[in-house]
Amino acid sequence: MAAPEFAVPELKEYPVIPILKADAMAAAKPYVASAPMNEALGFPGELVADWEERAVAKLGELLQKYRSLKVYLDACVHCGACTDKCHYFLGTGDPKNMPVARQDLLRSVYRRHFTPAGKLFPKLVGAKDLTRDMLEDWYKYYNQCSECRRCSLFCPYGIDTAEITMAAKEILDAVGYGQKYTNEIIGKVHRVGNNLGLPPAALADTLEGLEEDIKADTGVDVRLPLDEAGAEVLLITPSADFFAEPHVDSLVGYAKVFHAAGIRWTLSSKASEAGNFGMFIGSYDQLRRIALRVREAALELGVKRIVVGECGHAWRVAYSFWNTLTGIGAGGNDPFALQLQKQLDQRYKQPSHICEVTYDLIRRGALKFDKEANDHRIVTFHDSCNVARGSRMGDAPGGQFEIPRAIIRAVANHYVEMAPGTTHEQTFCCGGGGGLLTDELLELRVKGASPRMEALKQVADSDGVNFMATICAICKAQFTKVLPYYHFDRSMIGGVHQLVSTAIRLGA
C-alpha cells in the first residue's frame, strides 16, 4: 500500500466529537459523468446553460412527488441533535458533513424559491440563491453522503438526510451534472446485466470454475446453475459475488446451503445483479427499470421463490421497494402484481433474504455444521446500514439484527459484539455506501470508516477479534480497501455465508 496523501484519523479509545474544520473536504469531488454516460440514462449530457432554472423547476417537481422531501425541508428546527451522528462528519470534521448542514444546502434554496419567508426575508431565515458555488457544494457534499440514514434515527422528526441527498442527486442529474461512478454503473446494468459489466458467457465460465474449486476443496459436486428454467429458487446477488474477494466465498456458501438442503436454484444472466444504483441517484424511474429485470427473469424462469444474496442496499430495495416497483411480494390485487403472485409460492416471504433461508433451514434441522472449522476465527458482526435501518428479516422488528447473528452463532464458536451505539440500528456506515465506492473519494472513505474502525479496534484489542462478518457487497469491498490504512489485515472482512461455507457439512 502506498503512503496515503492524507492523514488517516487516529483511533481513539472513546468517541470524540471533532472540532469544526471548515472546508476540510471541499477538495473531495468525485468525477463528473461524461456525456454518453448521462445520455444513456436520459439525462442531459453536460451541465445545461439554464441549469439554475431547470434545477429549481426540478426541485418544484420533486416537492409534488415526495412527501418526505416536502416535510423534511419544512420541519427541521436546527436543534443539532443530528450534528454528531454522521460518520463523515466524525471522520472529517467538515461542518458541511453534519447532516443538518448537508440538508441546509438544499433547504436554503428551497426557502428562497418556495417559501414566503425566504422570498421576503432571505437573510433572516438562511435562504440562498442557487449560485454556481452552491451548485458545486451540492455536487460535492451530496456526494459525501452515503444515504445511510443514521441521522434519521436520531432526529426528533425522523428527518432523513438520505431523502434530501437523493433529491439533490436527482436535480443534479436533471441539469446534466451527474456523478460518473453511479451513472456509468447504471449504464452497465442496462447494457450487460450487472454492475461489473460481466457478460453472460464470462459469468457461465466463472460459475463453472467455482464448481470445480468446490469439488477440489470438498470432493462434492455442488452446482452453481445459470438460467435454469423450472428451478425453485431464483437467487439475485450482487455481481461482486461472482469474483471479488471475499465476496465469492459467500456465493460458495449460498450454493452449499442450497445443495445441503436439496433446493433447486438458479442464477439469471439477465438479472445478474442485486445492486440497484437507481436508489443512490434517487431516480424512481431507474430504480424501477433496474428492478423490473428481476421480475422479467422470474417470469421467464418460472421460479417459485426469489432470494437475495448478501448486499445491503439491494436488500433495502428488494425488501422495501420491490413490491411497489415490480409486484414481487403479497397484497397487490392489480393485474400487474397478480401475474407474479400466482407464480410465486406465497408460503414463503417474497422476496426472502439468503439469511432468512439459511436461518429457517437451521431451525428446521436441515443443515449440519462443524463449528470447530471456524475456531481460528473470533468473529464480530458489522450491521450494514441499509439492512439495519431500511429493512427487516423474519417476522418481528429487529429480525435483521437477530437472524444474521443467530446464523453466526450456529456456525462459529467465538462471537463478540462491538460497543453498543455502533451496532444494530445505531450502526455506522462502512464509509463506502451510496455510490461513493470510487477511488477518487478514497480520503473520504478512509476517514468515514473511522468510527467503525474505532469500534473494531476495541474488540480486536480486548477479545482478539480477527474476523468482521457482514452481509453487504459494498461493505466488503470498502473494508477490504480501508482496513490496511488502520493497520488491520484486509482478510479480516468477510461474509456471513463465508462462515457458513467453512462449517457446513455437505454430506455424501
Place this chain on the structure above:
Amino acid sequence: MTSAYAFAALFYAAAALLVGGLAYKIYDFARTPAPLKIPTTPAPTTRGGVALRLLREVALFESLFRSNLWLWLFGILFHGALLLVLARHLRYFTEPVWAPVIWLQPFGIYAGLAMAVALAALWARRFLVERIRYISTPSDHLMLALLLGIGATGLGMKFFMHTDVVAVKAYFLGLLRFDIQPLPAHPGLYLHLILVALLMAVFPFSKLLHAPGVFFSPTRNQVDDPREKRHLAPWAAKLES
C-alpha cells in the same frame, strides 16, 4: 378603546394566518404522496404500533432521548412547561373555568419559570456549542427571543407589574363573541399580546411546522409491511399502464 380595537384586529388577523396557514400546510403535506416505504427500521409492523411510536415521539421525544440527553432534557422541559402554561391560560377563554384548569393554576407559575430556564439553556447552546452555532440562522435566535419575550412579559405581569386580569378575561371572552370590550392600558400586557400575535402569525411560515411535520414524517409514520402489502402512489401507478 382604540387600543382594544387595534388588538382585536391584530388577533383576528393572527388567528386567521395561524389557522389558514396551518390548514393549508397540513393539506399540502397530506396530499403529497409518499411513493416508497421508508420507515426507519426497526419499525412497528402494525398501524397500532405506529400510533404508539408517534405517541412516544410526541409525548416523550424518544428519538431525541436517544440522541442527546441535555437537549432532550431542555427540549422536553420547555415543551412540557409550555403545555402547562397554555392550559393555565385557558382561564382567560372559559367561563366558568374548568375544574382541572383551576387545579393547575399554581403549577402553571412554576411551569412559566421552567419554560424561561429551558429557553435560556436552549439559547445558550446556540452560542456555546460550536456545531450549533454553525447551523443557527438569525431566525433561530429570533424564535427563541420571541418565546423568551412572551415568557418574560407574562411572568413580569404575574410578579411585578400586575394587570387587571378580570378585565383581560372580559376582553378575550368578548373577542370570542366578536364583541370588543375595553382592554386595560398596560405596557407589559401590550407587549405580551403583540409577541403572542406575532408567534401565531409566523407559525405556519417557520420551523414551527415541526409540530404538524412530525405526524407526516414517512420514516416515523409508515408501517413496516412492504412485503405483505403493495404500496403504490398514484403517480407511480400510472407507470404501470
